[in-house]
Amino acid sequence: MAMEEKTPVTLGHRSRTLTAEEIEKLSDDKETVSDFKQRKLEEEAKKHWDKFYMRNETRFFKDRHWTTREFEELLGQDFELPSKATGDQPTLLEVGCGVGNMIVPLIEEGSAFRFLACDFSPRAVALLKENPMFSKGSHRAFVCDMTTSQLLEEVPRESVDIVTMIFMLSAISPEKMPTVINNVFSVLRPGGMVLFRDYGLYDQAQLRFKRGHKLRENFYARQDGTRAFYFSEEVVKSLFESAGFQTKENSYVTRSTINRKEGIDVPRIFVQSKFVKPQARYLMQFADGV
Template sequence: MDLVKDPQVPAHLAAKYEARADHYWDLFYRRNQDRFFKDRHYFEAEFPQLLAARTVLEVGCGAGNTVFPLLELNPGASIYACDFAPSAVGLVRAHPAYATTAGRVHAFVADITADDLTVHVPPGCVDACTMVFVLSAIAPEAMPRVLRRVARTLRPGAQLLFRDYAAGDLAEERLSSQGRQQQLGPNFYVRWDGTRAFYFTEVCGWLGAC
């Protein structure tokens, strides 16, 4: 797919979206609460590894759309859940099931591009890490750094389970429409609310750098 490269978002605005990414996602969850994303009930079919995992790290937990369906499938799991939007973490902690999990869910605020996750998650303890529509919200140049930070929490043989947007998606076509000043870089766009989205190809060269 040939992407429209002009007009791009001016550099000073692109820098603002990078510097205030947490602010825009915090506003997103304040505005939408738990009404935007649906609970994810496809893990048994798509990520069966989660059914046997004793310790799970959910990166970009949002309002808990992964955390609480997963607890239903694997009630014995311990789940660390992080997001860099404080309002999202507040929604997880306010969920009725959070108080009844006997401490098996630990939700915390973290910027995975900058923070050391092992402050909250013991290093080398995680059996499976989920990143569902998370990396797409991060600048491409920061993705290898993010994965290295996540890797410090994983035990040998653990798996990172990833789902995200693909290049050619209808949403990308709308964002790249002629005349829209929403492109930050190749396959990388800003939405009207300040949140960002990267659209992946099947082979991403940055993975080799992690």
């Protein structure tokens, strides 16, 4: 009797095809962290991020000088700011600002935006407020839990031109992501834009997780208690369009991080997107039987 041939298993997407070893590693990592530990990580999320910034202060993340290259809207190009119609100062809100690694370089470059900055970590916000480049302007930083209605207590509805979400949404439990995006939708002016970049599916950081760190599909806990979700293009698009946004751009971007000490080239995958709040949003409610 002829032996049945097994069809080779392939896994990946257009930006990365996984090796057989990587497929095996992901396939074997099926056991998830206990419900008790998952609840504890959720309850202590703020504490873990606060400890992160107390330990690293402003030293961990490099300043993001690349943002104006990737998002020309930050330079006022290729995008008609909604505030122009009213003569108001253009306003940018960064959600998950950390210690200001994106905002401060923009201020140094002479950006015309008034910056609002919020973060889950009180320590991160305090460090940003201490930065002389930030404190000398009319900018404002505040602590905010984006998974609640707290943002709407701090920022008026439809008052912001651009919202940036740079490596922020991945730290949120997947079931709470829609609430975050709905809050962002509420504070954006009609015609305003979200600039988004976060960890992509099968990024090397995802493949490095060992057993015992998986919370659920594509969602992991790091050693320090912070968490990370790895997005596909489709998941990001669905999240934002479900909240009422229109997709302008949404794609994987690939980069390489060179580890010179170990002599290896680490492939990085991110999802980078631009979403626009429509000028008019029509909601139709139908009565039963209509």
